[in-house]
Amino acid sequence: MATAKIIHNPLLISSSRSADKSDSCVKNLSPSSIFGSPSLGKKLFCVKKSVSPISRRCANVVAVSSDVVKEKKLKASSSGSNLLITKEEGLELYEDMYLGRAFEDMCAQMYYRGKMFGFVHLYNGQEAVSTGFIKLLKKEDCVVSTYRDHVHALSKGVSAREVMSELFGKATGCCRGQGGSMHMFSKEHNVLGGFAFIGEGIPVATGAAFTSKYKREALKEDCDEVTLAFFGDGTCNNGQFFECLNMAALWKLPIVFVVENNLWAIGMSHLRATSDPQIWKKGPAFGMPGVHVDGMDVLKVREVAKEAIGRARRGEGPTLVECETYRFRGHSLADPDELRDPAEKAHYAMRDPITALKKYIIENKLASEADLKAIEKKIDEVVDEAVEFADKSPVPPRSQLLENVFADPRGFGIGPDGKYRCEDPKFTEGTAQV
Ligand SMILES: Cc1ncc(C[n+]2csc(CCOP(=O)(O)OP(=O)(O)O)c2C)c(N)n1
Numbered sequence: 265m266a267t268a269k270i271i272h273n274p275l276l277i278s279s280s281r282s283a284d285k286s287d288s289c290v291k292n293l294s295p296s297s298i299f300g301s302p303s304l305g306k307k308l309f310c311v312k313k314s315v316s317p318i319s320r321r322c323a324n325v326v327a328v329s330s331d332v333v334k335e336k337k338l339k340a341s342s343s344g345s346n347l348l349i350t351k352e353e354g355l356e357l358y359e360d361m362y363l364g365r366a367f368e369d370m371c372a373q374m375y376y377r378g379k380m381f382g383f384v385h386l387y388n389g390q391e392a393v394s395t396g397f398i399k400l401l402k403k404e405d406c407v408v409s410t411y412r413d414h415v416h417a418l419s420k421g422v423s424a425r426e427v428m429s430e431l432f433g434k435a436t437g438c439c440r441g442q443g444g445s446m447h448m449f450s451k452e453h454n455v456l457g458g459f460a461f462i463g464e465g466i467p468v469a470t471g472a473a474f475t476s477k478y479k480r481e482a483l484k485e486d487c488d489e490v491t492l493a494f495f496g497d498g499t500c501n502n503g504q505f506f507e508c509l510n511m512a513a514l515w516k517l518p519i520v521f522v523v524e525n526n527l528w529a530i531g532m533s534h535l536r537a538t539s540d541p542q543i544w545k546k547g548p549a550f551g552m553p554g555v556h557v558d559g560m561d562v563l564k565v566r567e568v569a570k571e572a573i574g575r576a577r578r579g580e581g582p583t584l585v586e587c588e589t590y591r592f593r594g595h596s597l598a599d600p601d602e603l604r605d606p607a608e609k610a611h612y613a614m615r616d617p618i619t620a621l622k623k624y625i626i627e628n629k630l631a632s633e634a635d636l637k638a639i640e641k642k643i644d645e646v647v648d649e650a651v652e653f654a655d656k657s658p659v660p661p662r663s664q665l666l667e668n669v670f671a672d673p674r675g676f677g678i679g680p681d682g683k684y685r686c687e688d689p690k691f692t693e694g695t696a697q698v
Protein backbone atom coordinates (compact mmCIF):
# COMPACT_ATOMS: atom_id res chain seq x y z
CA MET A 265 0.00 0.00 0.00
CA ALA A 266 1.25 3.47 -0.81
CA THR A 267 2.50 5.55 2.05
CA ALA A 268 0.06 8.33 2.85
CA LYS A 269 1.71 11.69 2.66
CA ILE A 270 0.52 15.12 3.59
CA ILE A 271 0.96 17.44 0.66
CA HIS A 272 2.88 20.42 1.93
CA ASN A 273 1.97 23.81 0.68
CA PRO A 274 4.92 26.20 0.57
CA LEU A 275 2.67 28.85 2.09
CA LEU A 276 1.35 27.41 5.29
CA ILE A 277 -0.81 30.43 5.88
CA SER A 278 -2.71 31.95 3.05
CA SER A 279 -5.32 34.39 2.01
CA SER A 280 -8.76 33.05 1.18
CA ARG A 281 -8.50 34.97 -2.09
CA SER A 282 -5.59 34.14 -4.29
CA ALA A 283 -5.89 37.58 -5.88
CA ASP A 284 -5.00 39.11 -2.50
CA LYS A 285 -1.45 37.83 -2.51
CA SER A 286 -0.15 41.36 -3.01
CA ASP A 287 -1.27 42.39 0.45
CA SER A 288 -0.39 39.18 2.18
CA CYS A 289 2.70 39.36 4.38
CA VAL A 290 3.17 35.62 4.29
CA LYS A 291 4.55 35.46 0.78
CA ASN A 292 8.12 35.98 1.92
CA LEU A 293 8.12 33.25 4.48
CA SER A 294 9.21 29.69 4.00
CA PRO A 295 7.63 27.00 6.20
CA SER A 296 10.77 26.71 8.28
CA SER A 297 10.91 30.43 8.90
CA ILE A 298 7.36 30.26 10.14
CA PHE A 299 7.56 27.25 12.38
CA GLY A 300 11.23 26.45 12.80
CA SER A 301 12.45 26.59 16.35
CA PRO A 302 14.41 28.03 18.05
CA SER A 303 14.58 30.72 15.36
CA LEU A 304 10.83 30.89 15.10
CA GLY A 305 9.49 32.96 12.26
CA LYS A 306 7.98 36.39 12.42
CA LYS A 307 4.49 35.90 11.17
CA LEU A 308 2.26 33.13 12.34
CA PHE A 309 -1.23 34.27 11.83
CA CYS A 310 -3.81 35.56 9.44
CA VAL A 311 -6.66 37.84 10.47
CA LYS A 312 -9.49 39.53 8.69
CA LYS A 313 -8.31 42.85 7.46
CA SER A 314 -11.62 44.57 7.11
CA VAL A 315 -14.78 44.36 9.17
CA SER A 316 -17.16 46.09 6.80
CA PRO A 317 -20.18 43.91 5.97
CA ILE A 318 -19.34 43.76 2.29
CA SER A 319 -15.70 42.89 2.61
CA ARG A 320 -16.55 40.31 5.26
CA ARG A 321 -18.30 38.27 2.59
CA CYS A 322 -15.00 37.86 0.79
CA ALA A 323 -12.92 37.87 3.96
CA ASN A 324 -9.52 39.25 3.24
CA VAL A 325 -7.12 37.25 5.30
CA VAL A 326 -3.62 38.59 5.79
CA ALA A 327 -0.77 37.76 8.09
CA VAL A 328 -0.04 39.88 11.13
CA SER A 329 2.94 40.03 13.42
CA SER A 330 2.96 37.74 16.38
CA ASP A 331 3.25 39.64 19.66
CA VAL A 332 4.18 36.46 21.42
CA VAL A 333 7.09 35.80 19.15
CA LYS A 334 8.20 39.43 19.24
CA GLU A 335 8.12 39.38 23.02
CA LYS A 336 9.97 36.09 23.05
CA LYS A 337 12.66 37.50 20.81
CA LEU A 338 13.09 40.57 23.00
CA LYS A 339 13.27 38.44 26.13
CA ALA A 340 15.63 36.01 24.46
CA SER A 341 18.03 38.66 23.19
CA SER A 342 18.13 40.48 26.54
CA SER A 343 18.85 37.24 28.37
CA GLY A 344 21.41 36.16 25.78
CA SER A 345 19.37 33.04 25.02
CA ASN A 346 17.60 32.09 21.81
CA LEU A 347 15.52 29.33 23.37
CA LEU A 348 11.75 29.19 23.21
CA ILE A 349 11.33 27.71 26.67
CA THR A 350 12.81 28.07 30.12
CA LYS A 351 14.11 25.10 32.05
CA GLU A 352 10.89 24.98 34.12
CA GLU A 353 8.71 25.07 31.03
CA GLY A 354 10.78 22.36 29.35
CA LEU A 355 10.47 20.08 32.35
CA GLU A 356 6.74 20.70 32.64
CA LEU A 357 6.22 19.82 28.98
CA TYR A 358 8.40 16.74 29.27
CA GLU A 359 6.58 15.53 32.37
CA ASP A 360 3.17 15.99 30.79
CA MET A 361 4.12 14.23 27.56
CA TYR A 362 5.80 11.40 29.41
CA LEU A 363 2.73 11.03 31.62
CA GLY A 364 0.51 10.78 28.54
CA ARG A 365 2.70 8.07 27.02
CA ALA A 366 3.24 6.05 30.20
CA PHE A 367 -0.45 6.21 31.06
CA GLU A 368 -1.52 4.96 27.64
CA ASP A 369 1.05 2.16 27.63
CA MET A 370 -0.32 1.06 30.97
CA CYS A 371 -3.88 1.21 29.59
CA ALA A 372 -2.88 -1.22 26.86
CA GLN A 373 -1.56 -3.65 29.46
CA MET A 374 -4.66 -3.34 31.61
CA TYR A 375 -7.00 -3.69 28.64
CA TYR A 376 -5.38 -6.94 27.55
CA ARG A 377 -5.61 -8.16 31.13
CA GLY A 378 -9.36 -7.64 30.97
CA LYS A 379 -9.55 -4.70 33.36
CA MET A 380 -11.39 -2.43 30.92
CA PHE A 381 -14.48 -2.86 28.80
CA GLY A 382 -15.58 -1.55 25.43
CA PHE A 383 -13.35 0.29 23.02
CA VAL A 384 -10.19 2.00 24.20
CA HIS A 385 -8.44 4.45 21.84
CA LEU A 386 -4.89 5.42 22.75
CA TYR A 387 -3.09 8.69 22.09
CA ASN A 388 0.53 7.47 21.66
CA GLY A 389 2.40 9.70 19.22
CA GLN A 390 0.07 12.69 19.48
CA GLU A 391 1.28 13.98 22.88
CA ALA A 392 2.82 17.19 21.52
CA VAL A 393 -0.66 18.42 20.59
CA SER A 394 -2.31 17.90 23.96
CA THR A 395 0.67 19.19 25.92
CA GLY A 396 1.47 22.04 23.52
CA PHE A 397 -2.03 23.44 23.81
CA ILE A 398 -3.49 22.45 27.16
CA LYS A 399 -0.50 23.37 29.31
CA LEU A 400 -1.12 27.01 28.30
CA LEU A 401 -4.65 27.03 29.69
CA LYS A 402 -6.07 28.36 32.94
CA LYS A 403 -8.21 26.10 35.08
CA GLU A 404 -11.40 27.98 34.04
CA ASP A 405 -10.72 27.34 30.34
CA CYS A 406 -12.58 24.42 28.76
CA VAL A 407 -11.35 21.42 26.83
CA VAL A 408 -13.59 19.29 24.64
CA SER A 409 -12.18 16.04 23.36
CA THR A 410 -13.13 12.95 21.38
CA TYR A 411 -13.06 9.24 22.22
CA ARG A 412 -9.22 9.53 22.25
CA ASP A 413 -9.52 11.56 25.41
CA HIS A 414 -7.48 10.19 28.33
CA VAL A 415 -4.45 12.35 27.67
CA HIS A 416 -6.41 15.58 27.14
CA ALA A 417 -7.97 14.99 30.57
CA LEU A 418 -4.56 14.33 32.14
CA SER A 419 -3.00 17.44 30.58
CA LYS A 420 -5.92 19.50 31.93
CA GLY A 421 -5.17 18.27 35.45
CA VAL A 422 -7.56 15.37 36.02
CA SER A 423 -5.52 12.95 38.14
CA ALA A 424 -4.15 9.71 36.72
CA ARG A 425 -6.05 7.94 39.53
CA GLU A 426 -9.40 9.34 38.44
CA VAL A 427 -8.82 8.64 34.75
CA MET A 428 -7.61 5.08 35.39
CA SER A 429 -10.52 4.37 37.74
CA GLU A 430 -12.93 5.64 35.10
CA LEU A 431 -11.37 3.24 32.63
CA PHE A 432 -11.79 0.40 35.12
CA GLY A 433 -15.47 1.40 35.51
CA LYS A 434 -14.98 2.16 39.19
CA ALA A 435 -16.93 4.50 41.48
CA THR A 436 -13.80 6.61 42.08
CA GLY A 437 -13.48 7.47 38.38
CA CYS A 438 -13.99 11.04 37.16
CA CYS A 439 -17.51 10.05 35.99
CA ARG A 440 -18.04 7.61 38.87
CA GLY A 441 -17.36 4.75 36.47
CA GLN A 442 -20.37 5.60 34.34
CA GLY A 443 -18.56 6.95 31.28
CA GLY A 444 -15.56 4.73 30.63
CA SER A 445 -12.78 5.36 28.18
CA MET A 446 -14.63 7.51 25.65
CA HIS A 447 -16.41 9.83 28.09
CA MET A 448 -13.90 11.59 30.30
CA PHE A 449 -15.58 14.51 32.03
CA SER A 450 -14.59 16.71 34.92
CA LYS A 451 -16.60 19.68 36.05
CA GLU A 452 -13.79 20.70 38.37
CA HIS A 453 -11.24 20.82 35.56
CA ASN A 454 -13.62 21.99 32.83
CA VAL A 455 -13.13 18.90 30.74
CA LEU A 456 -16.47 18.73 28.92
CA GLY A 457 -16.07 15.22 27.41
CA GLY A 458 -15.17 12.60 25.85
CA PHE A 459 -17.56 11.85 22.91
CA ALA A 460 -17.99 8.53 21.14
CA PHE A 461 -19.69 10.04 18.10
CA ILE A 462 -17.24 11.90 15.94
CA GLY A 463 -17.88 15.63 15.72
CA GLU A 464 -20.28 15.61 18.69
CA GLY A 465 -17.89 17.58 20.85
CA ILE A 466 -17.51 20.47 18.39
CA PRO A 467 -20.97 22.00 19.02
CA VAL A 468 -20.51 21.48 22.76
CA ALA A 469 -17.23 23.40 22.57
CA THR A 470 -18.86 26.09 20.46
CA GLY A 471 -21.60 26.38 23.09
CA ALA A 472 -19.01 26.66 25.87
CA ALA A 473 -17.26 29.44 23.95
CA PHE A 474 -20.61 31.17 23.43
CA THR A 475 -21.18 31.01 27.20
CA SER A 476 -17.87 32.80 27.81
CA LYS A 477 -18.74 35.49 25.30
CA TYR A 478 -22.24 35.89 26.72
CA LYS A 479 -20.88 36.22 30.25
CA ARG A 480 -18.40 38.83 29.15
CA GLU A 481 -20.54 40.88 26.80
CA ALA A 482 -24.14 40.43 27.94
CA LEU A 483 -23.69 39.85 31.67
CA LYS A 484 -20.60 42.11 31.90
CA GLU A 485 -18.78 39.51 33.96
CA ASP A 486 -15.03 39.45 34.19
CA CYS A 487 -14.58 36.45 31.89
CA ASP A 488 -11.85 35.80 29.36
CA GLU A 489 -12.18 32.03 29.20
CA VAL A 490 -11.16 30.12 26.12
CA THR A 491 -12.35 26.75 24.84
CA LEU A 492 -10.24 24.25 22.93
CA ALA A 493 -12.03 21.74 20.71
CA PHE A 494 -9.87 18.74 19.75
CA PHE A 495 -10.88 16.39 16.95
CA GLY A 496 -9.43 14.33 14.12
CA ASP A 497 -8.94 14.70 10.38
CA GLY A 498 -11.79 12.29 9.59
CA THR A 499 -14.12 14.42 11.68
CA CYS A 500 -13.47 17.41 9.43
CA ASN A 501 -15.63 15.76 6.77
CA ASN A 502 -18.59 15.93 9.14
CA GLY A 503 -21.19 18.70 8.83
CA GLN A 504 -21.01 19.78 12.47
CA PHE A 505 -17.45 20.94 11.88
CA PHE A 506 -18.54 23.37 9.15
CA GLU A 507 -21.60 24.59 11.03
CA CYS A 508 -19.53 25.36 14.08
CA LEU A 509 -16.75 27.11 12.15
CA ASN A 510 -19.43 29.33 10.68
CA MET A 511 -21.02 30.19 14.04
CA ALA A 512 -17.70 30.71 15.77
CA ALA A 513 -16.46 33.09 13.07
CA LEU A 514 -19.80 34.90 12.80
CA TRP A 515 -19.95 35.54 16.55
CA LYS A 516 -16.18 35.86 17.07
CA LEU A 517 -16.23 33.18 19.75
CA PRO A 518 -13.23 32.54 22.01
CA ILE A 519 -12.48 29.07 20.67
CA VAL A 520 -9.61 27.25 19.02
CA PHE A 521 -10.46 24.33 16.74
CA VAL A 522 -7.54 21.94 17.05
CA VAL A 523 -7.44 19.28 14.33
CA GLU A 524 -5.20 16.35 15.19
CA ASN A 525 -4.50 15.18 11.66
CA ASN A 526 -2.99 11.74 12.15
CA LEU A 527 -3.66 10.89 8.48
CA TRP A 528 -6.13 8.14 9.22
CA ALA A 529 -9.77 7.75 10.21
CA ILE A 530 -9.79 4.14 11.40
CA GLY A 531 -8.63 2.49 8.13
CA MET A 532 -9.50 5.36 5.78
CA SER A 533 -6.62 7.47 4.55
CA HIS A 534 -7.21 11.19 4.91
CA LEU A 535 -6.04 11.66 1.31
CA ARG A 536 -8.73 9.35 -0.03
CA ALA A 537 -11.53 10.83 2.04
CA THR A 538 -11.12 14.59 1.68
CA SER A 539 -11.43 16.76 -1.43
CA ASP A 540 -8.72 19.13 -0.19
CA PRO A 541 -6.47 17.50 2.41
CA GLN A 542 -5.17 20.82 3.72
CA ILE A 543 -7.64 21.25 6.51
CA TRP A 544 -6.20 24.56 7.76
CA LYS A 545 -7.46 26.19 4.53
CA LYS A 546 -11.02 25.82 5.75
CA GLY A 547 -10.35 28.50 8.39
CA PRO A 548 -9.86 31.40 5.95
CA ALA A 549 -12.84 30.12 3.96
CA PHE A 550 -14.96 31.02 6.98
CA GLY A 551 -13.05 34.23 7.72
CA MET A 552 -10.85 32.95 10.52
CA PRO A 553 -7.11 32.26 10.56
CA GLY A 554 -6.06 28.80 9.45
CA VAL A 555 -2.69 27.50 10.56
CA HIS A 556 -0.76 24.34 9.84
CA VAL A 557 1.83 23.16 12.34
CA ASP A 558 4.12 20.19 12.79
CA GLY A 559 2.23 18.30 15.46
CA MET A 560 5.25 16.15 16.30
CA ASP A 561 7.11 19.17 17.69
CA VAL A 562 5.73 20.41 20.98
CA LEU A 563 7.63 23.70 20.81
CA LYS A 564 6.12 24.60 17.46
CA VAL A 565 2.67 23.54 18.59
CA ARG A 566 3.10 25.64 21.72
CA GLU A 567 4.02 28.80 19.82
CA VAL A 568 1.02 28.44 17.52
CA ALA A 569 -1.19 27.63 20.50
CA LYS A 570 -0.03 30.79 22.31
CA GLU A 571 -1.11 32.88 19.37
CA ALA A 572 -4.46 31.17 18.91
CA ILE A 573 -5.33 31.11 22.61
CA GLY A 574 -4.17 34.71 23.00
CA ARG A 575 -6.37 35.82 20.11
CA ALA A 576 -9.37 34.07 21.61
CA ARG A 577 -8.70 35.51 25.07
CA ARG A 578 -8.39 39.03 23.71
CA GLY A 579 -11.80 38.67 22.08
CA GLU A 580 -10.41 38.54 18.55
CA GLY A 581 -12.23 35.34 17.64
CA PRO A 582 -11.59 31.74 16.65
CA THR A 583 -8.67 30.03 14.95
CA LEU A 584 -8.42 26.73 13.13
CA VAL A 585 -5.14 24.91 13.76
CA GLU A 586 -4.23 21.76 11.86
CA CYS A 587 -1.57 19.75 13.68
CA GLU A 588 0.12 17.17 11.49
CA THR A 589 0.65 14.20 13.77
CA TYR A 590 0.53 10.41 13.83
CA ARG A 591 -0.85 7.72 16.10
CA PHE A 592 1.68 5.06 16.98
CA ARG A 593 -0.88 2.35 17.69
CA GLY A 594 -3.95 0.99 15.92
CA HIS A 595 -7.19 2.96 15.88
CA SER A 596 -8.29 1.25 19.08
CA LEU A 597 -6.88 -1.58 21.15
CA ALA A 598 -9.15 -3.91 19.19
CA ASP A 599 -7.41 -2.91 15.93
CA PRO A 600 -4.47 -5.16 14.94
CA ASP A 601 -3.13 -2.21 12.88
CA GLU A 602 -2.38 -4.23 9.78
CA LEU A 603 -3.57 -1.65 7.25
CA ARG A 604 -0.96 1.05 7.52
CA ASP A 605 2.30 0.81 5.63
CA PRO A 606 5.23 -0.20 7.90
CA ALA A 607 7.39 2.40 6.11
CA GLU A 608 4.94 5.14 7.06
CA LYS A 609 4.85 3.95 10.65
CA ALA A 610 8.64 3.82 10.80
CA HIS A 611 8.87 7.34 9.33
CA TYR A 612 6.76 8.82 12.11
CA ALA A 613 8.30 6.62 14.82
CA MET A 614 11.59 8.36 14.00
CA ARG A 615 9.87 11.64 14.77
CA ASP A 616 8.66 10.65 18.23
CA PRO A 617 7.72 13.96 19.90
CA ILE A 618 8.95 12.90 23.33
CA THR A 619 12.36 11.86 22.04
CA ALA A 620 12.56 15.16 20.13
CA LEU A 621 11.82 17.24 23.21
CA LYS A 622 14.31 15.24 25.26
CA LYS A 623 16.99 15.93 22.65
CA TYR A 624 16.16 19.64 22.62
CA ILE A 625 16.32 19.88 26.41
CA ILE A 626 19.63 18.06 26.68
CA GLU A 627 21.32 19.69 23.68
CA ASN A 628 20.38 23.13 24.95
CA LYS A 629 21.49 22.22 28.48
CA LEU A 630 18.11 23.02 29.99
CA ALA A 631 18.38 19.83 32.04
CA SER A 632 20.47 16.69 32.20
CA GLU A 633 19.59 13.14 31.23
CA ALA A 634 19.48 12.35 34.96
CA ASP A 635 16.89 15.11 35.54
CA LEU A 636 14.66 13.62 32.87
CA LYS A 637 15.16 10.10 34.21
CA ALA A 638 14.01 11.35 37.62
CA ILE A 639 10.81 12.70 36.03
CA GLU A 640 10.23 9.39 34.26
CA LYS A 641 10.66 7.48 37.53
CA LYS A 642 8.24 9.78 39.35
CA ILE A 643 5.61 9.43 36.61
CA ASP A 644 6.01 5.65 36.40
CA GLU A 645 5.21 5.55 40.10
CA VAL A 646 2.17 7.80 39.63
CA VAL A 647 0.84 5.49 36.91
CA ASP A 648 1.51 2.33 38.96
CA GLU A 649 -0.24 3.90 41.91
CA ALA A 650 -3.20 4.87 39.69
CA VAL A 651 -3.62 1.23 38.67
CA GLU A 652 -3.44 0.07 42.27
CA PHE A 653 -5.99 2.69 43.29
CA ALA A 654 -8.35 1.81 40.45
CA ASP A 655 -8.05 -1.90 41.13
CA LYS A 656 -8.88 -1.51 44.81
CA SER A 657 -11.73 0.94 44.24
CA PRO A 658 -15.32 -0.27 44.54
CA VAL A 659 -17.59 -0.76 41.56
CA PRO A 660 -20.50 1.72 41.46
CA PRO A 661 -23.71 0.64 43.18
CA ARG A 662 -26.28 -1.00 40.95
CA SER A 663 -28.65 1.87 41.73
CA GLN A 664 -26.35 4.23 39.81
CA LEU A 665 -26.85 2.39 36.56
CA LEU A 666 -29.63 4.52 35.15
CA GLU A 667 -28.59 7.82 36.72
CA ASN A 668 -28.18 10.58 34.16
CA VAL A 669 -29.44 8.21 31.50
CA PHE A 670 -33.16 9.03 31.54
CA ALA A 671 -34.83 12.27 32.52
CA ASP A 672 -36.72 12.26 35.81
CA PRO A 673 -40.24 13.00 34.60
CA ARG A 674 -40.27 9.81 32.57
CA GLY A 675 -40.14 7.86 35.82
CA PHE A 676 -36.60 6.54 35.77
CA GLY A 677 -35.13 8.92 38.32
CA ILE A 678 -36.06 9.70 41.89
CA GLY A 679 -39.51 8.65 43.10
CA PRO A 680 -41.82 10.57 45.48
CA ASP A 681 -40.23 8.71 48.43
CA GLY A 682 -36.88 10.29 47.52
CA LYS A 683 -35.35 6.97 46.47
CA TYR A 684 -34.14 6.06 43.04
CA ARG A 685 -36.96 4.29 41.26
CA CYS A 686 -34.56 1.63 40.08
CA GLU A 687 -33.98 0.69 43.74
CA ASP A 688 -37.54 -0.58 43.88
CA PRO A 689 -37.30 -4.38 43.46
CA LYS A 690 -40.30 -4.19 41.13
CA PHE A 691 -38.56 -1.68 38.90
CA THR A 692 -37.37 -4.16 36.31
CA GLU A 693 -40.37 -6.47 36.52
CA GLY A 694 -41.60 -7.35 33.09
CA THR A 695 -38.62 -5.65 31.39
CA ALA A 696 -35.16 -6.83 30.53
CA GLN A 697 -32.99 -7.28 33.59
CA VAL A 698 -30.46 -4.51 34.05
C1 LIG B 1 -21.04 10.12 13.85
C2 LIG B 1 -20.08 8.96 13.77
N1 LIG B 1 -19.89 8.33 12.58
C3 LIG B 1 -19.02 7.31 12.51
C4 LIG B 1 -18.34 6.89 13.62
C5 LIG B 1 -17.36 5.73 13.52
N2 LIG B 1 -15.99 6.24 13.72
C6 LIG B 1 -15.36 6.06 14.88
S1 LIG B 1 -13.84 6.70 14.85
C7 LIG B 1 -14.00 7.20 13.25
C8 LIG B 1 -12.85 7.87 12.53
C9 LIG B 1 -12.51 9.22 13.05
O1 LIG B 1 -11.26 9.60 12.57
P1 LIG B 1 -10.55 10.92 12.99
O2 LIG B 1 -11.55 12.00 13.13
O3 LIG B 1 -9.45 11.16 12.06
O4 LIG B 1 -10.00 10.63 14.46
P2 LIG B 1 -8.83 9.66 14.94
O5 LIG B 1 -9.46 8.35 15.29
O6 LIG B 1 -7.85 9.53 13.84
O7 LIG B 1 -8.27 10.29 16.15
C10 LIG B 1 -15.24 6.87 12.76
C11 LIG B 1 -15.70 7.17 11.40
C12 LIG B 1 -18.59 7.56 14.83
N3 LIG B 1 -17.97 7.24 15.95
N4 LIG B 1 -19.44 8.59 14.89
Ligand SMILES: [Mg+2]
Nearest residue numbers: 496497528529
Ligand atom coordinates in the same frame (compact mmCIF):
# COMPACT_ATOMS: atom_id res chain seq x y z
MG1 LIG C 1 -7.45 10.71 12.19
